[in-house]
Amino acid sequence: MLMKIVKNIVKYLLLIVLIIAIISIILLTNLSKTILNKNYILENFEKSNFYANMENEVIENFEKYILQSGLEETVIENIVSEQKIEEDVEGIINAIYDGTDYKIDTTTIETKLKENINNYLAEYKLTEENEKTISQFIKTIGNEYKILLDYTDYTSRINHIYNKIITIKNVIEPILITCIIVICIVLLIIEYKQIYNIISLFGIAMLSTGIFYIVCTYILKLNVKIENMQILNDSISKVIINIIQGIVDKINSMNIYIIVAGILFIIISNIIKSIKMKNTEDKE
Amino acid sequence: MRRNKLSYVVKATIRDMIVALLIMVLLIFTIDLFLGQEINSVFGILNTVAIKTENKEVVQNIQTTLNKEEKKIINYPEYGTQYATIEISKINVNLPVYYGDTLEILKKGVGHSSGSYFPGEGGSIIFMGHNSKNVFRRFSELKIGDEIKVTTTYGEYKYKIYDMQIVEEDESYKLPIKNDKEVLMVYTCYPFNNIGYTKQRFVVYSEIME
Incomplete structure (x- = not known):
């Protein structure tokens, strides 16, 4: 009797550890496929129409300076292209994920701007002060572009955090997998005479995991309005919202399979158990 | 079984x-x-x-109205929102007026200095806008006697220009905030076609028409 109680306690403790391990593996797997995956991030930039939106955002910010400068808005036309933004954003993403060094080059923007200003002011007789002001204006526009795209401090900080996460993940993942394997072996040893109990335990573990994630995503949606997030600017906010929604949607769709598999495992193990019980009764 | x-x-x-x-x-x-x-x-x-949108929606539903007897606004518009339009038919100006005077607002249209009164309150009102082509570039064409119409969410107000001055940016006393008479002061950067930062302002003074 005491042995049976101890066996059940050990079984359920192992079950809880198994559930924690499965929850963690699922989370790590989802993060690896999404936010820790450079290609996923770049795909989201494309899907969110980030480059075109960012181009508009950049031009709108340039207009701030135009209105005060006395120059016409035509001087900032065509100085920035969607391609240039895409090139620079990819460079920054590579810097974050691969740790490469990337510096945004604003030479083309400044050259085009200078050309536009010179064309606009062709009929004016410019003083030395005017030339100085124009030079300062061009430098300001170049700098504004860099600030909008890079937020320099963030790139190196994010790369540092990313590297830390990858290191932790590379340590935890094998531990979790080993843990799951060891628990399976121990459960096999404990229940070698009644294998269907192991199927039932796995079913319970999967069902618990599925319900856990449903509750977590519900609590997240209740406490945070993900769709209203505003980080840095509208274009970046849209990408981040899509990434977070993508992670939540991936987990939710995986949950359906986990819950269904869990319930099936439980039903199958109970059917096997009922057949075994019937056979035992018949023998008696 | x-x-x-x-x-x-x-x-x-x-x-x-x-x-x-x-x-x-x-x-x-x-x-x-x-x-x-x-x-x-x-x-x-x-x-x-x-940002939680529920609060934003509640605020936007509250209508700005004027108590005509007391000459006082009930439910001031939210900072940064459009509450009026300004029309100066002489120079083909028809622009939105926003409560506030930030750079963001001036990019969109005409700003209303938050330290001044509102149309209908019987005090000094200060509007400002850039001297760009789409805003107040043609201010130099205005003359004394020209009319300015401000249509708000709570009524229409007409003003007649009685004075125009070029003031230095630090001469704020030339745009006094008083409550004895309804005066609309609209200003923009001067000179109109200057390159770089301008230190002067072109101010148009107008009084309410009965």
Whole structure:
């Protein structure tokens, strides 16, 4: 009797550890496929129409300076292209994920701007002060572009955090997998005479995991309005919202399979158990 | 016999599902116990960047009105929102007027200095706009006697220009805020076609027409 109680306690403790391990593996797997995956991030930039939106955002910010400068808005036309933004954003993403060094080059923007200003002011007789002001204006526009795209401090900080996460993940993942394997072996040893109990335990573990994630995503949606997030600017906010929604949607769709598999495992193990019980009764 | 088997399977399945639910509840309770504060901090940080729209909608539904007897606004417009349009037919100006005077507002249209009165309140009103082509570039064409019309969400007000001055940016006393007479002062940067930062302002003074 005491042995049976101890066996059940050990079984359920192992079950809880198994559930924690499965929850963690699922989370790590989802993060690896999404936010820790450079290609996923770049795909989201494309899907969110980030480059075109960012181009508009950049031009709108340039207009701030135009209105005060006395120059016409035509001087900032065509100085920035969607391609240039895409090139620079990819460079920054590579810097974050691969740790490469990337510096945004604003030479083309400044050259085009200078050309536009010179064309606009062709009929004016410019003083030395005017030339100085124009030079300062061009430098300001170049700098504004860099600030909008890079937020320099963030790139190196994010790369540092990313590297830390990858290191932790590379340590935890094998531990979790080993843990799951060891628990399976121990459960096999404990229940070698009644294998269907192991199927039932796995079913319970999967069902618990599925319900856990449903509750977590519900609590997240209740406490945070993900769709209203505003980080840095509208274009970046849209990408981040899509990434977070993508992670939540991936987990939710995986949950359906986990819950269904869990319930099936439980039903199958109970059917096997009922057949075994019937056979035992018949023998008696 | 079959019914017994089925009933056993159903009962055992429900039992196992309840066990799964209980384990999940225990897990969440344990996480809340040990990491509850940290999780709340994370939600707090996320909420600083996630704007709740419910409050915004409530504010936008409140109508700005004027108590004509007391000459006082009831429910001032929210800062940054459009509450009027300004028309100067002489120079083909028809622009939105926003409450506030930030750079963001001036990019969109005409700003209303938050330290001044509102049309209809009987005091000094200050509007400002850039000297760009789409805003107040043609201010130089205005003459004394020209009319300015301001259409607000609570009424229409007409003003007649009686004076125009070029003031230095630090001569704020030339745009006095008073409550004895309704005067609309509209200003823009001067000279109109200057390159770079301008230190002067072109101010148009107008008084309300009865």
